[in-house]
Amino acid sequence: MKKSYLILFLLPFLILSCTDEKDYVPIRSEPLQGVLNLPDVPYNYNEQLPAYFYVNDNGPVPSAVNGIDNTPQDNLITNDGATLGRVLFYDKNLSQNRTTACGSCHRAEKSFADSSPFSHGLFGGATKRNSMTLINTRFYKRGRFFYDERAATLEKQVMMPILDHTEMALTLNDIIPRISAQPYYSKLFIAAFGSDVVTNERIEQALSQFIRSMVSYSARYDTGRAQVANMRDPFSNFTAEENRGKDLFLKSFADGGVNCYACHTTEAFVSHNSGPSNNGLDAVTTTDSGAYGFYTSAPELAGAFKIPTLRNIALTGPYMHDARFTSLVQVIEHYNSGVQNHASLSPVLKGPDGMPRQLNLSDADKLALLRFLNTLTDPTIMSDPRWFDPFINQHL
Structure with a gap:
């Protein structure tokens, strides 16, 4: 019996003595954070995008x-910088009570959005708006972030x-000591920046590099797009219904389409440079003023x-800033028949008479649009180890 107690007593020390020196040492804090699971050679975070991009x-x-790439010249993506950013993104030590990380509200299986209508912070409080996907963040020419664009750059946003008191609740003075x-972190900062000096600016840069690396280009859409000279050509890997949906999406009203591409454009399907937009969710802005809450000198941005x-x-539902729609079917129906005549309504959603345009699509065309939108799903988002949580155990 005494021998058994002795073995149990010595077991933790035997395990530690066998640990490979290349493993990062676990933190002794509450809760105890596990060993990092990182490759010996950093992943490639600068993969070449398809030529058609x-x-x-x-x-x-x-x-x-x-x-439209908003990557600043003084913070280009590097493999070591993005690796450091990946660890920071998933590190719960960056919240006051060590329970919440950036990755808690931006989940890989949700294309780095959140399944909850509103994300919940370290004390269970809900955020003001639905979490926006981080995919294709770098392809927003204006370079501003959050639904109301209150962050001037991604480096400021992260x-x-x-x-934020609801989300992670540290202060600027807390961050550097925590890291x-x-x-x-010592080895990671040396690899990324040449020294192990921790600064808030370096944390901002590393997180931004990791997030900007998240670009989607492996959906069924991309398989078909790579085989044609023009995105408007029929895709051989699409069904007739999916090609019909693509036509509706890409074509203007004058050409028999529904003009979705006017707001979700380029191969990244992003807003090119139009800024915040009011899409007629409500006739009058009452609860969330949107971009006008930040651009207070621009009342035309109310509800934008x-x-x-x-x-x-x-993958990213529920939809809209307030998560009011739980399905893409509801989103399509909003643009088909539910756009409200808000004073700030985007001109793109107005008819020749200045009133909200009613698309009056057939059920077949609405289904075709839905089928096309589903072709934009990239399954590698959920399986790419570059973007996985590197902590083997968050709580031991």
């Missing part, structure tokens, strides 16, 4: 992403949830919100 197809609206206390990418849209 950079070539305009001569359509009425630019299809290339040229000129720190705001950490400081410096974790022994696994940043336009998200449609890549992986089938």
Whole structure:
């Protein structure tokens, strides 16, 4: 019996003595954080995008992403920088009570959005708006972030949830000591920045590099797009119904389409440069003033919100800033018959008479649009280890 107690007593020390030196040392804190699962050679976070992302197809609206990448020259994506950003993104030590990370509200299986209508922070409180997907973040020319664009750059945005009292609730003075206390960060900062000095600016840069690396280009849409010269050509891997939905999506009203591409454009399916838009969710703004809450000198932005990418849209529900729609069927029906005549309504959604345009689509056409939107789902988003949580055990 005494021998058994001795073995149990010595077992933790035997395990530690056998640990490979290349493993990062676990943090001794509450809760105890596990060993990092990182490759010996960093993943490639600068994969070349398909050629068609950079070539305009001569359509009425630019299809290339040229000129809309908001990556600053002083913070280009590096493999080591994005690796550090990945660890920071999933590190719960960046919340006051060590229960919440950036990755808690931006989940890989949801295309880095959230399944809850409103995300819940470290004390269970709900955020004001639905979490927007982080996919294709780099392809927003204006470079502003949040639904109301209150963050001037991604580098400024990434720190705001950490400081928010509802979400992670640290202060600026808390952040550096929290990171410096974790022994696994020394090697990561040296690899990314050449020294182990921790600064808030370096944290901002690393997180931004990781997030900008999240670009989607492996959906069924991409398989078909790679085989044609023009995105408007029929895709051989699409059904007739999916090609019909693509036509409706891409074509203008004058050409027999429904003009979705006017707001969700380029191969990244993002807003090109139009800024926040009022899409007629309500006739009068009462509860959330949207971009006007930040741009207070622009009352025409009342009820206007940043336009998200449609890549992986089938994964990112519920939809709209207030999560009012639980399905894409409801979203399509809103644009078909439910657009309200708000004073700030986007001109794109108005008819020749200045009133909200009623599409009056047939059930077959609404289904075709839905089928096309589903072709934008990229299954690699949920399986790419570059973006996985690197902590083997968050609580031991």
